Amino acid sequence: MTTSDVTIRGVSKKFGTNVVLQNINLDIKHGELLTLLGPSGCGKTTTLNAIAGFLDPDEGELYIKGKKVNGVPPYKRDLGMVFQTYSLFPHMTVHENLVFGLKLRKIKKGELDSRISRALALVKLTGLEKRYPRELSGGQRQRVAIARALVVEPELLLLDEPLSNLDAKLRHELRAEIKRLQKEVGVTTIFVTHDQEEALSMSDRIVVMNQGKIEQIGTPTDIYQNPQSEFVFQFIGKSNRFEGVVIEADADHTDVEITEGWVVKTKKQNAIGNDRAFHVGDAVNLYIRPEAISIMSDDHGHSGADSEHVRQKAVIKQMNYLGSQWEIEVSVKGQYNVQIVGPTIENSWQVGTEVLVEWKTSDIRLTKR
Numbered sequence: 001m002t003t004s005d006v007t008i009r010g011v012s013k014k015f016g017t018n019v020v021l022q023n024i025n026l027d028i029k030h031g032e033l034l035t036l037l038g039p040s041g042c043g044k045t046t047t048l049n050a051i052a053g054f055l056d057p058d059e060g061e062l063y064i065k066g067k068k069v070n071g072v073p074p075y076k077r078d079l080g081m082v083f084q085t086y087s088l089f090p091h092m093t094v095h096e097n098l099v100f101g102l103k104l105r106k107i108k109k110g111e112l113d114s115r116i117s118r119a120l121a122l123v124k125l126t127g128l129e130k131r132y133p134r135e136l137s138g139g140q141r142q143r144v145a146i147a148r149a150l151v152v153e154p155e156l157l158l159l160d161e162p163l164s165n166l167d168a169k170l171r172h173e174l175r176a177e178i179k180r181l182q183k184e185v186g187v188t189t190i191f192v193t194h195d196q197e198e199a200l201s202m203s204d205r206i207v208v209m210n211q212g213k214i215e216q217i218g219t220p221t222d223i224y225q226n227p228q229s230e231f232v233f234q235f236i237g238k239s240n241r242f243e244g245v246v247i248e249a250d251a252d253h254t255d256v257e258i259t260e261g262w263v264v265k266t267k268k269q270n271a272i273g274n275d276r277a278f279h280v281g282d283a284v285n286l287y288i289r290p291e292a293i294s295i296m297s298d299d300h301g302h303s304g305a306d307s308e309h310v311r312q313k314a315v316i317k318q319m320n321y322l323g324s325q326w327e328i329e330v331s332v333k334g335q336y337n338v339q340i341v342g343p344t345i346e347n348s349w350q351v352g353t354e355v356l357v358e359w360k361t362s363d364i365r366l367t368k369r
């Protein structure tokens, strides 16, 4: 039998005629923080609800710790859950909120108190036991919700967009905190989010979902650097897109003309996914990430490209200071707006300055259009 904490085999679900999950297969390892990531409506919450037992799949099997759980009610699945909206009992203090689940599990008084102190220490809320939810900030309330989920020492922690109601700064703080305490406690965790940055920064592995299907499963670096589909590439991070046509192709190389006089040489490994056979005349999309582009003053006198680099003259259109870095938009050949993200600029640059932009051909990604 399996060594995974959660195993999902061939799970499908329809609501009326709307197919929401299609043949989902997934193994979640013990102790890992696995994120379900995808756009709104792709089936993340439905997957989580199937694991939790709030809905039964039409087809397929679910196992928790090797035990088939189809038909087993949620309260018998040994889960801790935290949702987007604060699900604390408003008329109970922090302490009482935490006691609730422990009493249901018939935990004795002495152990109950020590578990509550431990859980509150984990989420850094020691001392706030007597407060009511209305006397806490949003971030503190979500911490209590996390403590309440952890205090019962569940086999599995399920987090459904727990940070999405918080402001950006708190979200950042809590991200790091959840990651830390998840590793400290070692509880197998499934985290749902539509925020790619959140997924990349917190997860051991990410499951990218699209329209009820799994597009790719991998570590954050894997997903970012080796996307297996155009959807994953576009969903994870930003990119500049150029439309082009293949004008030369052999087993290893594909030369793409973007516009008259601008040909970009790419290699087989630049292609996204499995369809890497390009032919002369194929319409393609050529992508480059904003952070993969360098920008420099146009006094180097070496416009044009070599086999390893694309290099073009450009004109600065917009410069936005983001604090730790700059976001710059340039126009290439008077017709392509290209976004660049980088840490440094030169003092003399302003809107209208002529510059050079450069990127490595190895950073290009190519798909058929």
Ligand SMILES: Nc1ncnc2c1ncn2[C@@H]1O[C@H](COP(=O)(O)OP(=O)(O)OP(=O)(O)O)[C@@H](O)[C@H]1O
Pocket (backbone or CB within 6 Å): 015, 018, 020, 038, 039, 040, 041, 042, 043, 044, 045, 046, 047, 194
């Ligand atoms: N109880 C339900 N009855 C009918 N349709 C539903 C039900 N629950 C979800 N759906 C539909 O199933 C699809 C997937 O919903 P789900 O909540 O799983 O998406 P999600 O990826 O979690 O999206 P979000 O990020 O917006 O929460 C959506 O089209 C949704 O409208």
